[in-house]
Amino acid sequence: MKDMLCKDAKLLLSDYLDQSLDRATTEDVRAHLKSCKDCRVMLDGMKNVVGLVQDQGFLSPPAGFSERLQSKLGSVGLAVKDAHEIQIGISEGTVPLGSHLIYFWQSNAEFEAGVRFLYPGLGGDEHCIIFGHDEALEHVQEVMRSNGYDPEHLISERKITILRRHAPAQQTIGEIGAAIEKALADGARLVRFLGNLGIGLAPLPAGEEDVLELETNATALMQSLPCVIVCMYDIRTVPGRLLFKGVLETHSLSVCSNGIKPNPFYSPVHEHSGSHHVN
């Protein structure tokens, strides 16, 4: 048995509490605790905290919590279980809910084809969200008008939502998530999300790295909601680095006039997400 220093003992207290140390180390810690009041106090503090938060009576949900949750699930979420795939609209074929697709364009005709993603969802029980910089938002609405749709009427009917790209990724993801959830709460069966993330007349709100973060978080968000995203990129203006890191690596599928194809450059979400934040 060796004498242990406080700084070493403190690092082992958590494992000692969980009884996950080997026998020899346990004895060393125990011996140290016998003679060190500071470490005993620290261990007691840990025990108190853990015991407190584990106690069933420590914190109870407010009255009605269970009923509200069950009611919300019953009216919104659980009804979606049969809607597994949707028509992509841009080409033949369907994609499962939770899909995140790229669509590259460089001509007006290709842009208009991309907007076709929205059409199967209009007039029914789906909701469409159109996101991007100002020129793209206006262009999408012009295309819709030229194809017989009335965007202003659809907005007033809460069939579509327009979201401007104006903020950094984290705030934008929050706004997107809130818009999707509002649409679902209003009765939409699922949501089609058409994004234009290319470079517009205005600079990117927070740079190219921010686009990577936005796309990565969008993938994670989509996997948990009854939603499909198509991200339209103008390949004439997107820088190469953004194209590869922010676009090709963050979308599992691509769509073009020939159909839907898996994206071989896709890198799964957890390899992107900067999950370990430090306060």
Added chain:
Amino acid sequence: MDLFGAQINLIHERKDAMSTSVPRRDELDSNDVTGKRSSTPEGFLALLRLHENNLYKAAWALCDRADSIEHLVERTVLSLWYERSRSSLDQPFRRCLAGKLIDAARITRVSLSASFDADTAEAREARELSSELSARVHHAMQTLTWDCREIFVLRDLMGFTAVECAEVLRITHVQAKQLLSDARLGMAKKLSTPVSSAAIGGGL
């Protein structure tokens, strides 16, 4: 003895007298099926009822605003349901729920201002129900790094082992144990020092 120490004594006394009226971990695990039971709405909701209270507690620990707790719980449960409706769960229900909670908390962490929810009556009631003790504990958790906070929630509020915590957080077992040690030490230090009422005013 300060309020924290007095409350601890009360809890220990109550524990001795309390009958086991809540599901034990082994009972919860025996209901964690990945098969047919969770694939129907009724089965899913039945499983969820077993974990509702713990889920609320964990969401409370991960939120910084009272009016976002139920929103986080809803998002967590819905995301698990959508996944379950597309394919079988590859892990026990409880662990999948924890993973979704962590993911949802990370995504919504800085987006609470974009929420459409107003300050609801339920949120106000939740704040009124919170005791000074829980506010102190919550205030202490807010001083942890996010990594430490997440593992403290998983290990000590939700009861996962260190190995399970590492899997949910996608870190190594060694990293998980280190984070847990930091979290518990941080909590113990913070709760051993008196906190003024003004300082805990921002807690839940």
